[in-house]
Amino acid sequence: MKKTMMIAATAAFVMLGGLSTAEAKPFCAACHEGHADKIGPSFTSIVAAYGSVDAVFAFLNSDADLEPKVAAFASKASTMKSQVKKYRKLDDAKKAEVRAWVEEQIK
Ligand code: HEC
Numbered sequence: 001m002k003k004t005m006m007i008a009a010t011a012a013f014v015m016l017g018g019l020s021t022a023e024a025k026p027f028c029a030a031c032h033e034g035h036a037d038k039i040g041p042s043f044t045s046i047v048a049a050y051g052s053v054d055a056v057f058a059f060l061n062s063d064a065d066l067e068p069k070v071a072a073f074a075s076k077a078s079t080m081k082s083q084v085k086k087y088r089k090l091d092d093a094k095k096a097e098v099r100a101w102v103e104e105q106i107k
Contacts, residue, residue: 028098033105047106
């Protein structure tokens with residue numbers, strides 16, 4: 001039991017450590033930043049529109065259609081729709097990396 005937890009903790013540490021290198025940036029970075037709008041809205045405004053990071057990832061990890069919640073960007077929803085499809089094809093480890101990266105960006 002203790003050993004399993006140690007292994008899990010080490011895996012989490014390695015994963016987070018890996019994120020500090022530039023090449024670990026997920027493809028979302030092409031269009032999103034933490035605090036500034038880019039091609040897509042800032043993650044802080046997305047999180048504000050959804051209410052929490054959990055709610056954002058509950059949507060991303062569901063199979064619900066995208067109903068744009070950030071009013072100023074609603075006309076660009078088709079751009080994000082294809083990205084949602086791309087995200088949903090990632091394996092769980094990659095999805096966890098995306099979430100850790102998003103949380104890092106909004107600090
Ligand atoms: C090619 C550019 C592009 C990429 C790459 C991209 N996005 Fe987006 N994203 C947008 C645009 C434009 C919007 C605004 C339209 C909208 O809200 O649907 C958006 C909106 C969003 C929203 C809010 C959706 C809503 O309900 O309004 C979330 C959440 C999001 N992006 C997360 C991500 C994540 C996570 C990634 C990487 C896995 C990613 N995006 C990659 C362009 C992009």
